Amino acid sequence: MRITPLTELTERSRNLQQQLREQQLDAAILVQNSDLFYFTGSIQRGLYYLPAEGEPIYFVFRDQGRARMESGLCHVVPIDRLASLVGELGRFGVSLPGRAGMEFDVLPVIEAQRYQKLLPATEFVDIAPQVRTVRAIKSGYELEIMKDCALLADRVYEEVKNLLAVGKTDHEVMAELFGFALKQGHQGLIRMRRFNAEMFFGHIFSGVDSAVPAHLDAPLGGLGTTPAVGQGAGHKKIAAHEPIIVDFIIAYDGYLVDQTRTFSIGPLTDKLQQAYADMLTIQKFMVDLARPGVSWSDLYRQCYQRACELGYEEHFMGAGSSRVRFIGHGIGVEVDEYPFIAEGFDDQVLLPGMTFAFEPKAVFPGLGAVGVENTWRVAEEGVKRLTYSCENLWQLPQP
Amino acid sequence: MRITPLTELTERSRNLQQQLREQQLDAAILVQNSDLFYFTGSIQRGLYYLPAEGEPIYFVFRDQGRARMESGLCHVVPIDRLASLVGELGRFGVSLPGRAGMEFDVLPVIEAQRYQKLLPATEFVDIAPQVRTVRAIKSGYELEIMKDCALLADRVYEEVKNLLAVGKTDHEVMAELFGFALKQGHQGLIRMRRFNAEMFFGHIFSGVDSAVPAHLDAPLGGLGTTPAVGQGAGHKKIAAHEPIIVDFIIAYDGYLVDQTRTFSIGPLTDKLQQAYADMLTIQKFMVDLARPGVSWSDLYRQCYQRACELGYEEHFMGAGSSRVRFIGHGIGVEVDEYPFIAEGFDDQVLLPGMTFAFEPKAVFPGLGAVGVENTWRVAEEGVKRLTYSCENLWQLPQP
Known part of the structure; x- marks a missing residue:
């Protein structure tokens, strides 16, 4: 403590x-x-x-x-x-x-x-x-706490491999994984600032359920278990060869990091594998661009344009009319801090010490979603990763 | 759903x-x-x-x-x-x-x-x-959902017996119990209405940690794992012969019930056993009084006076200056609904269809807390229990 x-x-x-x-x-x-x-x-x-x-x-x-x-x-x-x-x-x-x-x-x-x-x-x-x-500007002290969050995040993602199984529901995996994260020290409460915005622990979805949009300003919503919550893992059973997306917010000592990885049991189709590789390409593109002085909206537009060039105009950050107009969000004590990697912030620029989650995701209705997310800090020379779990598509062997 | x-x-x-x-x-x-x-x-x-x-x-x-x-x-x-x-x-x-x-x-x-x-x-x-x-007035449809919550609550409390062990921390038990509750269908999110009021899942405390007051308007607060949350289970290890209080809010299909039971590993001292019996007496006293037409504050004052007569003036609903001035709260979609069994509501009366949690608790700094809580509905002829788990002091055998 x-x-x-x-x-x-x-x-x-x-x-x-x-x-x-x-x-x-x-x-x-x-x-x-x-x-x-x-x-x-x-x-x-x-x-x-x-x-x-x-x-x-x-x-x-x-x-x-x-x-x-x-x-x-x-x-x-x-x-x-x-x-x-x-x-x-x-x-x-x-x-x-x-x-x-x-x-x-x-x-x-x-x-x-x-x-x-x-x-x-x-x-x-x-x-x-x-x-x-x-x-928005984090001190060395705050970054140390966020590094502890990233350590915890890595342990949680290692555990995902032990929990996924064909026939289990998304909600069951969520329950076991969150129980594990709490036992590892997760503080439980996750805070969002925006009115009516709520986040329980993050999201786990398999296959089609990833593509269900929600009230939340997020690329993925999920059916959840009740309209009273209206987001999150539902009772869909996991099948082989479908993408399973795990978007987990770790909260520890008052700070948060946000990380997403994509899993499957048995290999995904070439199309989805390619989409995942392309999301990594967009992440790499962001890393090459982002540095102090770059405007939040310029970073958004350039990455969005890259996604369109790669063929994801109708699938990037949601599908069709459910797409959201951001790719990243500041994170620290709350999930929705400055900076927003989004339209509308042309006069705001990245500054050293800012931390943000960047989450390129591709959503295919009827198939599911793939994507990657890491939490980054802005250093003098560019951005540095705080979350560090293996970025491969985690294709687990089919038993 | x-x-x-x-x-x-x-x-x-x-x-x-x-x-x-x-x-x-x-x-x-x-x-x-x-x-x-x-x-x-x-x-x-x-x-x-x-x-x-x-x-x-x-x-x-x-x-x-x-x-x-x-x-x-x-x-x-x-x-x-x-x-x-x-x-x-x-x-x-x-x-x-x-x-x-x-x-x-x-x-x-x-x-x-x-x-x-x-x-x-x-x-x-x-x-x-x-x-x-x-x-505040629940329909038959709403009461049916709350009965489902009570069923789930009972399964969760049965599981507590399997999870408690000397040397485990409160936080570990919380993690396992909440993981279990989620797997059983708990919706995760719990809503409070009051500004800044937050509730993760409820509280589990053993011994002295139960007596730590918090920012929350609640008889028990708990040290928690960080001042950023400032409540809840902490890293205290459970010992034999100390009270372990489990206050768990079940959320399902958008509705909540609130239930508290007191456990121990090996018997408690006579003083604490007596205090628990006296909290049940106060609950019984409430049941005899509460019916449509009784004012919220009158119910509070009479129960509070009964607690004082039983010798708990300095220990009822918190210890010393940390005592809170209520014994119960309405519950439904949110944890803090009408009615409040508290001072200041002399012109408000119980009405058929209201549901509230009633939670007589006695807090002894240096020792811990004991108490009981159930969720009740107001019927024409008096109050009826929604939560129904065994109300004995759950003194588990010492291994």
């Missing part, structure tokens, strides 16, 4: 303070679990108050003793209810903010109304893009 | 329309996954538009084909982007609402702003309490 060092927390607050000054904000008030963990080291219920100048204060409703233990911040302050905030800020000599930033992308309306009522003279604005910008 | 019947959906919409008229609202616009599932039968990305009079319309961004398959509603309408909503409503002859309700307790500020911008003349108000009021 890691406790985030104070040096890390200090640097993170400083980076956000720079954003506050650029946005002419007097303070940030952050309350969401992922942001609390990033900026305080703890998710005990409360709020992280960061003035544009000076020290951050972590006000904690519950559990206060535990927040003291988990957070390295100097000011971890018990507070009984939100109404006490004004008085507590006064006690610290902090004047009430004229303009304050909150996480409008995740903050429910009633929570925002409570803060507005408490600080009626304060103008509240959205600070989510700035928070996400700060969080 | 159940597909919600149209008769169910129709009744649910009618019940919400009655609430709309009482609140003098022209429409409800619901977008959150749990509410979408309840009112449309699907969580495909979109919005459920319910006018105060007339038929509901499920507008779907993604995946449209799948929404048609999953939702029994007559009007499942593909929509390319939110801006098209006004035109689509016109096509259906629906006039734009003067006052519309949305789920302010879960809707992020930026989403609310998008709707306000789209419908600038509409006054938006919070309709979450009305939605929760409708959802």
Whole structure:
């Protein structure tokens, strides 16, 4: 169990303070679990108050003793209810903010109304893009944790070979594999930031079930076991010679990596083998292009164009009208961080320290899906792999 | 896999329309996954538009084909982007609402702003309490699913006996037990409504670790494996003669039940055995009191007073300052539904069809926790148990 060092927390607050000054904000008030963990080291219920100048204060409703233990911040302050905030800020000599930033992308309306009522003279604005910008750049400390996640991911993928069998259902394999991953140290919870976006552990699909689209903004959805979840492994039985795609998110010590590999029992058809090789080609193409300064959308367009040249226009990142318009996503504390390797981000560029998952996948309705995914970090000279499991098509012998 | 019947959906919409008229609202616009599932039968990305009079319309961004398959509603309408909503409503002859309700307790500020911008003349108000009021009353169809959950819960608790062993960690047992539950059909995802509230699968703690409080509004928290999660099973090894509390939420076909049992390897001390017996006494006390018309808070106060009379003032529902001020919570599609068996709800009463988990627990720092939890439904004549596993203290023989 890691406790985030104070040096890390200090640097993170400083980076956000720079954003506050650029946005002419007097303070940030952050309350969401992922942001609390990033900026305080703890998710005990409360709020992280960061003035544009000076020290951050972590006000904690519950559990206060535990927040003291988990957070390295100097000011971890018990507070009984939100109404006490004004008085507590006064006690610290902090004047009430004229303009304050909150996480409008995740903050429910009633929570925002409570803060507005408490600080009626304060103008509240959205600070989510700035928070996400700060969080996108990973420190050496964060990369070390993500390397531990990648180690765990490799153990999980080695185990897949022991679990796949003709006649077993996708859901059974998921249950066994997730049980294994938990036992190896997976933290269980996986966080997504986007409203209504949910992710249980990742996806395992065999054959046709890989091509079922879902509500989620993902190339593969899956039928799942109920419309209430509407994604994930279903009760389809695995057959020989069909692609089995395993897309597993490893969560450990608060961080995530995302990895996909394609398996089969008995060899795949030449067409699917070729498609898998072509997805590796697109990955290689990305590696040759990606470096600090390249725009997220330019990287997307060039890789998408490469996929079309290879003949996958109707099959890349989903089939037909179900295709999604991205090939990769930032990852760290949440699955859907900056950067997005997608259209619409021409003014955003890759920077050293960013980490993202890149997941070229080809979907063939009636047949299934093949693809590969790794988590990458942006270094000065280009991108480096964090996840490292063997990238061959894992064609297991047919018993 | 159940597909919600149209008769169910129709009744649910009618019940919400009655609430709309009482609140003098022209429409409800619901977008959150749990509410979408309840009112449309699907969580495909979109919005459920319910006018105060007339038929509901499920507008779907993604995946449209799948929404048609999953939702029994007559009007499942593909929509390319939110801006098209006004035109689509016109096509259906629906006039734009003067006052519309949305789920302010879960809707992020930026989403609310998008709707306000789209419908600038509409006054938006919070309709979450009305939605929760409708959802609190379960139909026979819903109770049947919850009975299936209770069956699955019983299989899971039988398995606990096979998994507990001295020297194993809580986290290892959790991994094996959750893997087992998934394989038995558990849907994986568990939904909580409250902002920042998260639940992975439930909790397993042995001995002292049960008494670690957490950010969550729950009597037990647990150390977990990282401050990033801040709850749940940790790496403590199970010893003989200490209480092992298993609080497991079963999720199946979109519905949940919540059940807790207390185990040990070798007998517990007399004090802990007595405490467990006293928690059963409090449960019995609740059963004798609870019936339609009883207020949620009155039920809470009387049970709490009974716990104090039995000597648990400092140990009931947490220890010392970490005690929580509730003993039960509604459950259905989410873990934290109406009713709350807690202070602050004197004007709310139990009604036939409500379902709630009741979880008297006693926490002793340095020793551990004991307790019992079942999921109950309110019938005309009182409450009936949905979960039914043996309520004995499960003291396993020491090998």
